[in-house]
Amino acid sequence: MIETLIQGLLLGGLYTLFALGLSLMFGVMRLTNVAQGDFIILAAFAAIAGVSLTGSAPLWVVLAVLPIAFCAGYLLQRHVLNRTLGKDPLPSLVVTFGLSIVIQNLLLELFSADPRSIEIGPLATQSLQLGDSLALGVLPLVVLAVALAATAAMQWMFARTPLGRTFRAVSDDREIAELMGLKANQVYALATGIAFVLIAIAGALQGMRTTVSPSDGPLLLLFVFEAVIIGGMGSFWGTLAGAMILGLAQQIGFRLDPGWGIWFGHLVFLAVLVLRPQGLFPKTRG
Amino acid sequence: MTALLATEGLQAFYGDAQALFGVDFALHAGELLAIIGANGAGKSTLLKCLTGLVRAPRDAVRFKGEPIGGLPPGEIVRRGLAMVPEGRRLFPSLSVEENLLMGAASGRSGPWNLKRLYEMFPILAHKRGEPGTSLSGGQQQMVALGRALMSNPEVLLCDELSLGLAPIVIREIYAAMPRITAEGMTVVIVEQDVGMAQQVSQRVYCLQEGRVSLTGRSSELTRAQISQAYFGLEAHAEAAP
Numbered sequence: 230m231i232e233t234l235i236q237g238l239l240l241g242g243l244y245t246l247f248a249l250g251l252s253l254m255f256g257v258m259r260l261t262n263v264a265q266g267d268f269i270i271l272a273a274f275a276a277i278a279g280v281s282l283t284g285s286a287p288l289w290v291v292l293a294v295l296p297i298a299f300c301a302g303y304l305l306q307r308h309v310l311n312r313t314l315g316k317d318p319l320p321s322l323v324v325t326f327g328l329s330i331v332i333q334n335l336l337l338e339l340f341s342a343d344p345r346s347i348e349i350g351p352l353a354t355q356s357l358q359l360g361d362s363l364a365l366g367v368l369p370l371v372v373l374a375v376a377l378a379a380t381a382a383m384q385w386m387f388a389r390t391p392l393g394r395t396f397r398a399v400s401d402d403r404e405i406a407e408l409m410g411l412k413a414n415q416v417y418a419l420a421t422g423i424a425f426v427l428i429a430i431a432g433a434l435q436g437m438r439t440t441v442s443p444s445d446g447p448l449l450l451l452f453v454f455e456a457v458i459i460g461g462m463g464s465f466w467g468t469l470a471g472a473m474i475l476g477l478a479q480q481i482g483f484r485l486d487p488g489w490g491i492w493f494g495h496l497v498f499l500a501v502l503v504l505r506p507q508g509l510f511p512k513t514r515g
Numbered sequence: 516m517t518a519l520l521a522t523e524g525l526q527a528f529y530g531d532a533q534a535l536f537g538v539d540f541a542l543h544a545g546e547l548l549a550i551i552g553a554n555g556a557g558k559s560t561l562l563k564c565l566t567g568l569v570r571a572p573r574d575a576v577r578f579k580g581e582p583i584g585g586l587p588p589g590e591i592v593r594r595g596l597a598m599v600p601e602g603r604r605l606f607p608s609l610s611v612e613e614n615l616l617m618g619a620a621s622g623r624s625g626p627w628n629l630k631r632l633y634e635m636f637p638i639l640a641h642k643r644g645e646p647g648t649s650l651s652g653g654q655q656q657m658v659a660l661g662r663a664l665m666s667n668p669e670v671l672l673c674d675e676l677s678l679g680l681a682p683i684v685i686r687e688i689y690a691a692m693p694r695i696t697a698e699g700m701t702v703v704i705v706e707q708d709v710g711m712a713q714q715v716s717q718r719v720y721c722l723q724e725g726r727v728s729l730t731g732r733s734s735e736l737t738r739a740q741i742s743q744a745y746f747g748l749e750a751h752a753e754a755a756p
Contacts, residue, residue: 408589408592
């Protein structure tokens with residue numbers, strides 16, 4: 230039983246990383262990035278390609294991918310997504326949906342449909358022995374630690390730094406923020422740049438712990454939505470809590486019957502949507 | 516004397532609806548000018564055209580002789596025009612101090628900073644960590660005024676400072692005006708309270724249905740002239756700069 234709970238929390242850590250970028254983009258500009266899952270897979274493939282092309286250690290490749298991801302996010306927001314923002318959420322949904330299709334097919338063309346992973350050697354299978362019957366994988370623990378650190382860092386950035394202050398101001402009232410001299414389009418681009426760094430971290434870790442293939446994105450997006458909605462839109466600790474609850478629900482489901490895991494997660498998500506549609510911990514930020 | 520800020524034949528539209536019909540307006544350095552008029556007369560629209568929130572033709576608005584009509588609001592505030600918006604519009608997620616700091620986002624330097632604002636409105640220093648929108652209406656108006664001052668503007672435009680506030684609170688806020696103008700700052704107030712507007716300002720513009728219906732020195736305008744201009748009867752007072 231304890232093992233199931235711990236496995237659920239470890240899985241929740243991964244889902245937290247998947248969801249933080251979406252939570253940030255939604256929090257700052259009410260933009261729902263439907264291509265979130267595909268960008269995670271794209272980042273994983275970028276790391277895979279980097280490792281195989283340069284032969285460097287995966288850690289260095291991943292560190293090199295992060296600034297590239299920031300720039301890609303910044304430019305995407307600046308030149309594409311900013312044009313879709315407005316009172317109507319439909320243009321941004323349609324454009325990111327289109328990007329999702331483009332990314333899937335691009336990856337299929339470049340890498341074929343074969344599942345691949347980032348080779349990290351013995352780290353992939355190392356575990357810590359806790360007592361007689363319990364062993365925890367080192368990599369999932371690393372993922373959980375990164376997820377907790379990333380959530381705390383996002384919360385701190387949002388609540389305590391001048392950058393976070395501008396994010397909140399632009400999110401509250403774009404017109405007045407511009408009247409104060411802020412350039413909202415630039416602030417949005419910074420937010421997406423940061424979201425893409427989180428996406429790249431999530432993609433790299435996903436590529437290390439399992440195999441990825443070009444069509445994986447939509448399923449990840451589903452988990453992201455479930456985590457964010459269970460936790461409450463626009464709150465980082467809420468996103469973490471939602472991801473943990475989803476991870477736990479899926480692990481408990483797997484334990485009951487190997488075919489029930491993901492389905493159990495959906496059930497918890499639907500229950501929250503019916504009973505508490507605003508999420509369990511809405512707006513804990515700031 | 517050339518005007519610091521002027522409009523010439525300014526027309527403004529909300530979609531198909533025209534709100535301003537050829538407004539000529541001139542503001543001189545160092546004065547405190549009041550714009551009065553009934554609801555829907557175009558007072559707020561005029562301020563929004565000056566600050567870029569409503570699009571205006573390029574040459575219809577001039578600041579220090581340069582055309583600024585239609586520039587983005589951020590560019591206009593960087594040139595030295597700041598606005599206290601109608602309804603205060605503080606950022607709900609930001610504390611009092613964070614709201615004030617947002618005013619400094621334009622990067623202009625000058626005499627106004629947190630320390631001076633807290634001297635002028637000591638209550639804000641006590642409440643600096645509280646959410647801006649949790650304050651009373653009068654205190655929120657102090658934050659909105661302070662936020663605009665933090666950009667160290669040359670011209671301060673105040674839209675309906677007294678809206679929804681008790682008379683004693685209104686007097687408290689207007690009591691700060693002499694300290695603001697003492698620095699040589701030029702101030703425009705849009706005000707529905709005609710008595711207050713006449714009392715604090717040196718010159719008055721009255722708008723009526725998107726047109727200037729009366730201008731003159733506050734001390735020289737009679738009540739009859741103002742009520743005629745306010746309610747739509749033809750009136751002409753001596754226009755003194």
